[in-house]
Structure formats: structure tokens, C-alpha cells
């Protein structure tokens with residue numbers, strides 16, 4: 001396929017996708033991305049179905065060569081949303097030099113979506129028709145797939161394996177496991193009063209929050225990799241008022257999903273017995289992703305991909321990653337899942353994001369050759 005690969009065409013297509021503001025909360029931008037992608041997949045004979053998981057979300061796309069299939073040999077997973085707000089494209093549209101492509105979502109993960117397209121394009125008609133393939137592109141991965149999770153899990157349940165097309169690492173590594181994660185919003189309610197004349201009548205919500213912050217710090221277990229971080233706090237309205245409200249946003253990461261559940265139970269129990277008399281606490285687990293752990297079937301898939309990478313002389317390894325992806329959901333269903341089939345890149349979620357140009361064609365070939373072996 002490398003003979004037919006035109007970097008210029010690829011970069012033009014990538015620019016079309018990157019130069020659309022399409023943050024998870026910009027549904028009209030995600031719809032534009034879907035509009036650009038739909039004819040690209042239709043051109044290789046795939047059927048594209050649009051799905052609206054929630055009135056406030058963007059659309060999702062299910063793209064398949066076997067519209068009547070009950071089961072799929074493989075699901076390719078990707079997301080159309082980015083973390084960036086409206087205006088980012090105007091500030092820093094896609095650019096590139098000899099070595100790298102820059103721009104919001106260039107590597108996380110518009111290039112990964114194009115990898116799926118190009119790899120499917122590279123297969124012959126016979127190779128494609130031998131397989132039932134579904135490409136599942138959602139609209140809200142960056143906010144924990146809160147709207148699309150059930151929909152995409154439905155495809156994963158019907159698939160023999162899932163290849164997630166998020167970027168591979170600048171080291172060349174693909175991803176065999178990912179930490180699970182959860183986001184908590186914990187709200188603290190007290191009683192407001194005048195800090196001078198009626199201090200004793202108040203219940204200080206910020207004091208309650210402070211106790212919780214330190215208790216949460218005490219739950220961190222660096223040995224097992226169960227970590228928590230109180231990342232954002234808010235509360236209070238004036239220095240002379242006892243605050244009746246405070247809020248903490250907390251990040252939890254883990255390899256062991258049971259440990260995460262134990263922490264969840266502990267937080268709920270703590271909410272029953274606040275530290276400050278008269279305070280009340282509500283614990284809200286806003287997002288939750290189980291950890292992605294390889295099963296025996298995943299090991300077989302790892303071996304197959306490794307063989308193909310070696311044949312191509314690609315520098316690679318298998319990484320256990322701290323960040324999550326939709327692969328966490330699909331692996332938790334028991335469907336063998338590997339991640340990192342996009343081209344190499346880094347700096348995700350920042351203006352340092354880049355994509356390594358030299359890795360584009362080889363990674364497409366690796367994905368295509370992997371598909372040929374399934």
C-alpha cells in the first residue's frame with residue numbers, strides 16, 4: 001500500500017479534520033467532522049450510520065462493510081471529539097514541518113481515524129469481504145464517553161476483538177493495558193453565618209473539605225498504583241462569611257478495579273459521618289472507566305501484532321499506560337482489546353501536541369497487515 005500512499009493527500013485530509021473546532025461540548029463541530037468522514041468511508045464501499053446518543057452531544061458513526069452482520073471479526077475504535085474549546089483552530093490551525101504535524105487533535109486522534117480508513121483502503125476487495133468489520137467513532141471519549149458508552153459497548157460485545165486507533169507512543173510502543181479511572185465531584189454543605197458576630201452558629205464547609213482532602217491523600221497506594229488527586233476546589237463567598245458550600249473534584253486511577261470499588265464504598269461511608277458537626281457531604285462519581293487488562297486471548301493478539309511489527313522492522317513495544325481510552329470499556333466486557341494503532345505522537349491535550357510524519361505510513365501498514373491476519 002505504501003506505493004499508493006500520498007503524504008500530500010493525507011495531510012490535506014488531516015487538515016480538513018483538524019481545522020474544525022470539535023471539542024466534546026461542540027456538537028456542531030463533531031457533526032462537521034462526521035460530514036467530512038462519511039463520504040471518505042463510503043468511497044471504499046462501507047455503510048455509514050449516524051447515531052445521536054444524547055440531545056446535547058454530537059453524533060457518533062458506525063461504519064461497516066457488512067450492514068447485516070450479527071457479529072464482527074473486528075471493531076476499530078476511535079473518537080471524533082477533542083478537549084479543545086471553540087476558537088482553538090483560529091488560534092493554532094494545523095501546521096507541519098519536515099518532521100511533525102501540529103494542531104488540536106492532530107494526533108488525538110484525527111490521524112488515528114485516518115489510519116483506520118487508510119488501512120481498510122489498503123485491503124483488497126477479497127480481503128475486506130472475508131471480514132466483518134465495524135469502525136466505531138464516538139463523540140464524547142474525552143469526557144469519559146458518558147453518552148456513547150452503552151452504544152459502543154453494544155458493538156464491542158458483538159466483536160471478536162477491538163483495535164483502538166489512538167496514537168502509539170513516540171517510542172513506538174503500542175498499548176496493552178490502561179489504568180482505570182474515575183472522576184468524583186464531592187460537595188460539602190455547611191451553614192452560613194457572620195464570621196464576626198455569629199461564628200459559632202456557622203458550619204464551615206471548607207473545613208469539612210479540608211478533612212476530606214487529607215483523608216483522600218491517605219488513600220493513595222503508590223505500590224498498587226491506586227492514586228487519587230484532589231485537583232480542583234471551590235467554595236466560600238467572602239472572608240467574613242462562614243462558607244456553607246465547597247466542592248472538590250477528585251481524580252482516581254487504578255490497575256485493580258476492586259480497589260477502586262473499595263475506595264468508592266469508603267467515600268460513601270465517609271459521607272455518612274462528616275468530620276464537622278452539622279456538615280453534610282454528597283459524593284458523586286461523575287465518570288468511571290474500569291482498567292484495561294490483557295486476557296489470554298489478548299496475549300494471542302499481542303503475539304500476532306508483534307510478528308507483523310517485526311516483519312515491517314518497526315520499532316515497538318507494549319506499554320502499560322496511565323491514561324484511559326474507550327479500550328477500557330471494551331476490554332472490561334471480555335473482548336480482547338489492544339490500543340495504539342494510530343501513528344506515533346505525544347503532547348496530547350496541550351498545544352505541544354504533535355504527530356510524527358515518518359510513522360504515518362508504517363503504522364497504517366501495520367494495521368492493514370494485522371487485519372489481514374485476523
Ligand SMILES: [Zn+2]
Nearest residue numbers: 079108109166
Ligand atoms: Zn484520544
